[in-house]
Amino acid sequence: MTLTNQSSDRKREFALSNQEFEKLTGLVHSLTGIVLGEHKKDMVYSRLARRLRELGLQSFDQYCALLDSQQAAKETGFLVNAITTNLTKLYRESHHFDSMTKYLTQVQQDKQRAKGDRSLYIWSAGCSSGEEPYSIATTILAKNATLSSWKVRILATDLDTNVLAKGKKGVYPKSALDGIDVGYKSVIRDNVHIKEPDIHLKERCKSLIHFKQLNLLHDWPMKQKYDVIFCRNVLIYFDAKTKHDLVTRFTKLLHPGGMLFLGHSESLVNKPGDLTLIGQTSYVKETSING
Numbered sequence: 001m002t003l004t005n006q007s008s009d010r011k012r013e014f015a016l017s018n019q020e021f022e023k024l025t026g027l028v029h030s031l032t033g034i035v036l037g038e039h040k041k042d043m044v045y046s047r048l049a050r051r052l053r054e055l056g057l058q059s060f061d062q063y064c065a066l067l068d069s070q071q072a073a074k075e076t077g078f079l080v081n082a083i084t085t086n087l088t089k090l091y092r093e094s095h096h097f098d099s100m101t102k103y104l105t106q107v108q109q110d111k112q113r114a115k116g117d118r119s120l121y122i123w124s125a126g127c128s129s130g131e132e133p134y135s136i137a138t139t140i141l142a143k144n145a146t147l148s149s150w151k152v153r154i155l156a157t158d159l160d161t162n163v164l165a166k167g168k169k170g171v172y173p174k175s176a177l178d179g180i181d182v183g184y185k186s187v188i189r190d191n192v193h194i195k196e197p198d199i200h201l202k203e204r205c206k207s208l209i210h211f212k213q214l215n216l217l218h219d220w221p222m223k224q225k226y227d228v229i230f231c232r233n234v235l236i237y238f239d240a241k242t243k244h245d246l247v248t249r250f251t252k253l254l255h256p257g258g259m260l261f262l263g264h265s266e267s268l269v270n271k272p273g274d275l276t277l278i279g280q281t282s283y284v285k286e287t288s289i290n291g
């Protein structure tokens with residue numbers, strides 16, 4: 001153990017040895033793909049110390065023993081929920097919603113011309129507590145006026161069951177409206193009931209979204225292709241190979257011409273050949289290559 005670790009452990013309620021840290025972060029990596037380097041030790045400590053207190057444990061050694069025991073399967077769910085970073089907000093990186101609106105208007109015209117297919121499939125992968133899929137749904141309701149006769153299905157998935165439960169409720173503190181770009185303030189206001197101190201998303205908007213638990217590292221059950229996939233501020237936690245594999249899988253799942261939106265710091269160095277950058281972390285799948 002380094003001197004720095006010794007001095008920070010002295011102030012801590014529970015000692016966290018390098019060996020325990022490596023065991024926990026190795027398990028998190030194999031379960032979720034999330035990479036937690038040495039610099040995340042304080043974060044791991046504070047997120048898991050709460051869990052140790054809930055369980056009435058005295059040390060990380062005991063917690064590691066629990067994760068080796070027969071109750072491990074149940075505990076790993078709590079471990080994952082405690083470790084994930086769920087930071088999100090309504091209309092985060094709102095330029096993506098502008099691009100989506102333009103894109104969907106075009107898709108609607110093309111689909112109508114082609115074979116009268118009136119369905120739109122959108123996936124918010126790593127949706128956290130729902131602000132992203134609600135931003136998608138409210139934007140569609142406000143800006144794609146002709147959509148009333150269309151089947152719009154927004155799949156919202158995350159690994160963390162706590163945030164999914166919040167998303168399903170669709171209730172946020174009124175402060176969630178703070179800092180939203182002016183153009184989108186009216187969009188959200190039209191789609192919520194204000195019940196102090198909260199906002200409640202309206203049923204029409206909620207009915208477009210299906211929240212499901214899905215680990216991106218596992219198989220994906222979806223059968224149909226998607227028009228738009230959002231996977232923003234998720235890949236940043238993964239290593240280069242996992243990130244590349246996921247982007248390849250997203251691309252395969254898109255309709256030719258479909259769009260993929262990533263987070264602001266997730267531009268792709270090594271992207272699939274049929275994916276073209278068309279705006280800030282906004283990609284389109286080539287129409288000439290079938291996926």
Ligand SMILES: C[S@@+](CC[C@H](N)C(=O)[O-])C[C@H]1O[C@@H](n2cnc3c(N)ncnc32)[C@H](O)[C@@H]1O
Nearest residue numbers: 032084086087088126128159160215216232233
């Ligand atoms: C920072 S949030 C991003 C939320 C939203 N997409 C946004 O940009 O505002 C990252 C989310 O990815 C989820 N996540 C992390 N690893 C995952 C995995 N292996 N499978 C599915 N979701 C995962 C976390 O639970 C978390 O809610």
